[in-house]
Amino acid sequence: MRTLLQEALAGQERTILLAEEGRKAIEMFRRERPDVTILDLGMPDVSNLDVLKEIRAMDPSAR
Template sequence: MKPRPYTESVLVVDDTEFMARVLADMLTGAGYRVLVALGGPEALKVYERELPDVVTLDVVMPGMDGIQVLRLLREIDPACRVIMVSAVGHEARVLEAVQLGARNYVLKPVDKDKLLGAVRRALDEY
């Protein structure tokens, strides 16, 4: 897939630096401006400061999990566009996130085309 000169920004939230880097590289390669937060508290600070167009949010994180972060993001910005990132076996948590307003989800290991498609669909909703 040829990179496009997008101006949209994506906040990648994952407690694992390796996974955050993998997702960030996929998105950067597609032309997005990428911000990274290694956990919930940092994600909330970055979101308020940068107001990214889309957030990819890990479901399972220590301390503040993805569901808690999603709830707080929706308080900050009810229109925030969030895509949950989850391992197989966490379907109930993903369903809860969708009911709370997450736009979509992708499963780990993350397929680049599925991630980019989910981000594009979230951006195209408005």
């Protein structure tokens, strides 16, 4: 699914960042502050809800 989304969004003058694990996604969000974040329902190390909570703690306007 990540690859499909990456291919669909590529070439539209966007930077696409992919993270296979929740902790990596949190760190990438902290560094990059993307305009859009898409989370997988099942990540191997941290649940998507926990990732979302951490992202919202950093940026309450994140959706």
